[in-house]
Amino acid sequence: MTPRVLVVDDDPGLRYTLREILSGEGIEVEEAADGAEALARFEASPFPLVVTDLRMPGLDGLELTRRLAARSPPPRVVVVTAHGSERQAVEAMKAGAWDYFRKPFENDELLAVVRRALEAAHLVEENARLTGALALSGSLVFASPAMARLAELVARVGPRDVTVLIEGESGTGKERVAEALWRASRRADRPLVRFNCAALSPELAEAELFGHARGAFTGAVRARAGLFGEADGGTLLLDEIGDLAPAAQAKLLRVLQDGEVRAVGEDRARRVDVRVLAATHRDLRAQVARGAFREDLLYRLDVVKLHLPPLRERPEDIPLLARHFLALFSARFGVQCPPPGPELLARLAAHPWPGNVRELEHALESLVALSPEGELDLALVPAAGGGAPAAPPLGLKQRVEAYERGLLVDALREAGGRRAEAARALGISRVTLHDKLRKYALGPDGDGGG
Structure with missing residues (x-):
């Protein structure tokens, strides 16, 4: 990627000179005649490096440096000073400048400073990308540029103690992103408490979140601190925030504004x-327009917004997700299955996956559990032209049985095929083990050793 530099000076001649020198080194240069224009250009398209004169009318280079240093992430700022103005250069360094050079300058001196600044900016950007990918990869499997960009944002936002609104269709992995933000935060050693705002009635949701006094309502036989109390010092994830009841929305707004919680039935916060x-x-802005969500609460929540793209917009992730889920469920169910072949991947790529990653996960869980040992029955997955999977998602009974089969296979493998030893490890009798092996067709009748 071509490095970009913003040159800021009220002298057109100096801007021309700097542009010619830097452009000759393959650096893309944009210009601004004063600090206000520089901020507007930076706002439209951030630069990794800004080279600015200190003395300019209006917004001077020193104030421009201060404002750029407050950006997130801040650019590298190199200031240009007149001969004998080293004191101003020191002030600029204290304000956040990365380096400086004097006028008149030698071309080699200028280029050396600019190269060092660009290299430093590149290292910071690469570190953020890798840190974000590491944090997010602990929760999500991805290969797409869209998710890599999200990983960078997770790395930047995670350590900063701000409220984050995570938007995305059902099944895209919003809770996994929340976990990555928590792990990247300074609160990672404190609890991550989860609450589904759609799971309880309005009255119970309010008491669950903010706590309640003893006797505050029927069944409140003892006082409870609530989830905000449990999360004190840590992080609280409010899932499906768009379904939070209006009364709870008002109390949540007060918590975000004042940092105080008032339990149901108590007078003091x-x-x-x-x-x-x-x-x-949900589209919270549309809900605000309908009067279903408080606009002032939306502003409090939407300090930083992260958007998870649906799976259909990041098809590059499907092969990686397929390998991940096949390996996961093969291990869980104690079966061997081949890696995904071209036909399976083609079918997966052709399906629109309205349920996103969660739907893909359930489809591959069914595929592993219902396929013959050592095979993948492609009739159980969507055809290349789309359409719903042939097999319904596994019910609870099927999942339990598939998991139980995996435990049996693991126990026998660990025991070297000795059934008596495997039964002891599982805490069941040899007769029970024999019955289960016959149920799952895991070997011939008889003891088989031990």
């Missing part, structure tokens, strides 16, 4: 230190 992450598959 108590302070809490909680970072809030919110997730939703």
Whole structure:
């Protein structure tokens, strides 16, 4: 990628000179005549490096440096000073400048400073990318540029104690992103508490979140601190925030504004230190327009917004996800299955996956559990032209049986095929083990050793 530099100076002649020198080194240069124009250009398209004169009318280079240093992430700023103005250069360095050079300058001196600044900016950007990918890869499997960009944002936002709104369709992995933000935060050694705002009635949701006094309502036989109390010092994930009841929305707004929680049935509030992450598959702005969600609460939640693209918009992730889920369920169910071949991957890529990653996961779980040992029955997955999977998602009974089969296979493998030893490891009798092996067709009748 071509490096980009913004040159800021009220002298057109100096801007021309700097552009010619830097362009000759393959650096893309844009210009601004003063600090205000520089901020506008930076806002439209951030630069990794800004080279600015200090003395300019209006917004001077020193104030420009201060404002750029407050950006997230900040660019490298190199200031240009007149001969004998080293004191101003020191002030600029204290304000956040990375380096400086004097006028008149030698071309080699200028290029050396610019190269060092660009290399430093590149290293910071690469570190953020790798850190983000590491944090997010602990929760999500991905290979697409869209998810790599999300990983960079997770790395930047995770350590900063701000409220984050995570948007995306159902099944895209919003809760996994919340986990990555928590792991990348300074609160990673404190709890991550989860609450599904759609799971309880409005009255119970309010008591669950903010706590309640003893006797506050029927069944409240003892006081409870609530989830904000449990998350004190840590992080609270409010999943499906768009379904939160209006009364609870008002109380949540007060917590975000004042950092205080008032339990149901109590007169006094108590302070809490909680970072809030919110997730939703709904369009909260549309809900505000309908009067179903508070606009002031949306502003409080939408400090930083992260959007998870649906799986159909990142098909590059499907092969990696397929390998991941096939290996996961093969190990869980104790069966051998081949890696995904071209036909399977073609069918997976052709399906629109309206349920996103969650739907793909369930489809591959069914595929592993219902296929013959050592095979993948492609009739159980969508055809290349799309359409729903042939097999329905596994029910609870099927999942339990598939998991039980995996435990039996693992126990026999660990025991070297000795059934008596495998039965002891599983905590069941040899007769029970024999019956289960026959049920799952895991070997001939008889003891088989031990």
